[in-house]
Amino acid sequence: MGAGVGVIKRFLAGAAAVGTVAGVGFLYYAWYPALPPVAPPAAGTFSPEQIERGRIVAAEGYCAECHTRTDGTPGPELAGDYRMETPFGAIHSSNITPDVETGIGSWSEAAFKRAMRLGVSREGEHLIPAFPYDHFTKMTDQDLSDLYAFLMTRPAVHLAIRPNELPFPLSLRIMQAGWKLMFFTPGAYKPDPSHDALWNRGAYLAEGNAHCGACHTPRNAMGAEKKSAQYDGAVVDNWIAPPLNAHNPTPTTWTEDELFQYLRFGVAPLHGPAGGPMSPVPHRFLSTVPEEDVHAIAHYYADIDHAAERSKHDAAALALAMEQSRAGLTGPNPDPDAKLYQGACAACHYNAAPSPILGRPDLALNNALWLDEPTNLFQVMLHGLSAEEGQSGVAMPSFYNALSDADMARIAAYLRRTRTTLPPWTDLEKKAAAVRSTVQSVPVNSSH
Numbered sequence: 001m002g003a004g005v006g007v008i009k010r011f012l013a014g015a016a017a018v019g020t021v022a023g024v025g026f027l028y029y030a031w032y033p034a035l036p037p038v039a040p041p042a043a044g045t046f047s048p049e050q051i052e053r054g055r056i057v058a059a060e061g062y063c064a065e066c067h068t069r070t071d072g073t074p075g076p077e078l079a080g081d082y083r084m085e086t087p088f089g090a091i092h093s094s095n096i097t098p099d100v101e102t103g104i105g106s107w108s109e110a111a112f113k114r115a116m117r118l119g120v121s122r123e124g125e126h127l128i129p130a131f132p133y134d135h136f137t138k139m140t141d142q143d144l145s146d147l148y149a150f151l152m153t154r155p156a157v158h159l160a161i162r163p164n165e166l167p168f169p170l171s172l173r174i175m176q177a178g179w180k181l182m183f184f185t186p187g188a189y190k191p192d193p194s195h196d197a198l199w200n201r202g203a204y205l206a207e208g209n210a211h212c213g214a215c216h217t218p219r220n221a222m223g224a225e226k227k228s229a230q231y232d233g234a235v236v237d238n239w240i241a242p243p244l245n246a247h248n249p250t251p252t253t254w255t256e257d258e259l260f261q262y263l264r265f266g267v268a269p270l271h272g273p274a275g276g277p278m279s280p281v282p283h284r285f286l287s288t289v290p291e292e293d294v295h296a297i298a299h300y301y302a303d304i305d306h307a308a309e310r311s312k313h314d315a316a317a318l319a320l321a322m323e324q325s326r327a328g329l330t331g332p333n334p335d336p337d338a339k340l341y342q343g344a345c346a347a348c349h350y351n352a353a354p355s356p357i358l359g360r361p362d363l364a365l366n367n368a369l370w371l372d373e374p375t376n377l378f379q380v381m382l383h384g385l386s387a388e389e390g391q392s393g394v395a396m397p398s399f400y401n402a403l404s405d406a407d408m409a410r411i412a413a414y415l416r417r418t419r420t421t422l423p424p425w426t427d428l429e430k431k432a433a434a435v436r437s438t439v440q441s442v443p444v445n446s447s448h
C-alpha cells in the first residue's frame with residue numbers, strides 16, 4: 001500500500017515538473033514582442049512596377065474578398081470588418097488599409113511580413129487562422145515586399161472593426177499559440193525538383209497565396225486542414241467545395257484546359273460555371289492576373305487529379321451523358337418528375353449537340369448531381385446564377401418562390417436517378433428546407 005502511494009506521489013511530482021517545463025517552454029514559444037510603430041511610407045517610396053506586382057499578389061490571395069465588409073452597409077475595399085461565421089463564433093477581419101489608427105498604417109514591412117509568415121500582429125498578438133497565414137507562410141520574400149508596397153499605397157480608410165465573438169477561453173489570443181504548436185508548419189515553399197518550373201509555380205500559388213485548400217480540404221474538430229485528406233472536398237458557407245484530387249466525382253475529367261477555362265473565365269466547357277463562394281475566385285481575381293499564373297495552377301491540379309489517365313474515358317462518358325440528358329425529353333413522358341423538370345429547367349438545360357454549348361451546362365456532367373449531398377444543386381435552384389457568375393452575360397433565375405421544397409426534392413431525385421449511376425440521395429425534402437433556411441433574403445432574380 002505505502003509503496004503504491006509513494007509511486008503515485010513520485011509520479012505526480014514528476015508530472016508537475018514536466019508540466020512546469022512545458023508551461024515555461026510554451027510561454028517562451030508563444031511570446032512575441034510588439035514591433036515598434038513606424039510612420040506610413042512616404043509617397044514615392046515604391047516604384048509603380050512594384051505596386052503593380054503587389055496588385056497581382058493581392059488578387060491571387062483574394063485579400064479584398066475577406067477584408068471588405070459585405071453585411072449591413074458594404075464597407076470600403078480592404079477596410080476589413082468582413083464577418084466570418086466559424087463553428088467557434090463569428091470573427092471580423094482587420095482593416096488592412098494604411099490608416100494609422102484603425103488599419104496597418106503604422107506597420108513596418110518587417111511587422112507585415114511577420115504577420116503573413118507567423119500569424120502574429122504588430123502588437124505581438126496571435127492571429128486567428130481564419131486568416132489563412134498557414135498558407136501565406138509559403139510566400140517568397142519578394143512577393144511579400146510587393147504586397148506591402150501595394151497595400152501601403154491604397155487609400156487609408158478610418159474604420160474600426162467589430163469585436164470578435166469567440167467564447168472564453170478561445171477569446172484569449174494565447175490559445176492560438178497552442179493551435180500553432182499542433183497544426184502550423186511555418187516556412188516558405190520549397191520547390192520540388194522532380195517537377196518542372198510550371199508545376200512548381202502552380203504548387204507555389206495553389207498551396208500558398210491562392211490557398212485553394214482553405215476551402216477544398218476538410219478540417220478537423222480544431223478547424224485545421226486535415227493533411228491526410230488534402231483536397232478531398234469540404235463544406236464552406238453552406239456549399240460543397242468539391243474534391244480537387246482523384247476523388248472528384250464528375251464523369252469527365254478536370255483536364256488542364258477545363259481547369260484553365262474555369263479558373264480564368266469562370267466557366268468550363270464541359271463542367272459548367274463557377275457558382276457560390278467559388279464565383280469570385282475567377283471573376284473578381286484570377287481574370288485579372290497574368291495568364292501564365294492561371295495556367296500554372298491548372299497544370300498543378302491536372303497532375304493532382306490524375307487527368308492524364310482519367311481523360312482516356314472522357315469521350316465515352318460524354319457520349320453517355322448526352323444520351324442520358326436527352327432520354328425522356330423527346331416525346332411524351334409519363335413520369336411526373338420528368339414533367340416537372342421539363343417545365344422548370346429543360347428549356348435551358350437541353351443540349352442536342354454532340355457536346356454541351358457553352359453557357360448551357362449539361363447537368364449530367366455537373367458536380368451538383370455527383371456529389372454525396374444535393375447541397376449545391378439546391379443552392380443553385382434557390383439562388384439562380386447572376387449574369388456575372390459562370391459564362392458572362394447568361395443567367396439562371398432563382399426558383400426560390402417558384403418551387404417548394406417538395407418540388408426541389410423531386411427534381412433532385414429525378415436528376416440523380418436519370419443522369420448519374422450513383423445511389424439515390426436520401427431525406428431530400430428535409431435537405432431542401434435546410435438549404436433554404438440558410439438563404440438570407442429572397443434573391444432579386446426570383447421567378448414568379
Ligand code: HEC
Nearest residue numbers: 061062063066091092093094096115121127128130131132
Ligand atoms: C479567408 C479570409 C481571409 C483572406 C483571404 C485574407 N485574410 Fe487577412 N485576415 C482575415 C481575418 C479574419 C483576420 C483577423 C484575424 C484575427 O482577428 O486574429 C485577418 C488579419 C489580417 C492581418 C492582421 C491585421 C491586424 O491588424 O492584426 C493582415 C496583415 C492581413 N490579414 C493581411 C491579409 C492579406 C495581405 C491578404 C491577401 C494576401 C489577406 N489578409 C487575406 C481573413 C482573411
Ligand code: HEC
Nearest residue numbers: 210212215239240241242250273274275276277278367376
Ligand atoms: C472561398 C472558398 C473557395 C476557394 C478559395 C476556392 N474554391 Fe474552388 N470551389 C468552391 C466551391 C464552393 C465550389 C463549388 C462551386 C459550384 O459548384 O458552382 C468550387 C468549385 C471548384 C471547382 C469545380 C469542381 C467541380 O467538380 O465542379 C474547381 C476545379 C475549383 N473549385 C478549383 C479551385 C482552385 C484551383 C482554387 C484555388 C486557386 C479554388 N478552387 C479556391 C470554393 C472555393
Ligand code: HEC
Nearest residue numbers: 267272273275344345348359368380389390391394395396
Ligand atoms: C432561363 C434559363 C435557365 C433555367 C430555366 C434553368 N437554368 Fe440552370 N443554368 C442556366 C445557366 C445560364 C447556367 C449557368 C451557365 C453558365 O454561366 O455558364 C445554369 C447553371 C445551372 C447549374 C450549374 C451550377 C454550378 O454552379 O455548377 C445547375 C446545377 C442548374 N443550372 C440547375 C438547374 C435546375 C435544376 C433548373 C430547374 C429547376 C434550372 N437550372 C433552370 C440557365 C437556366
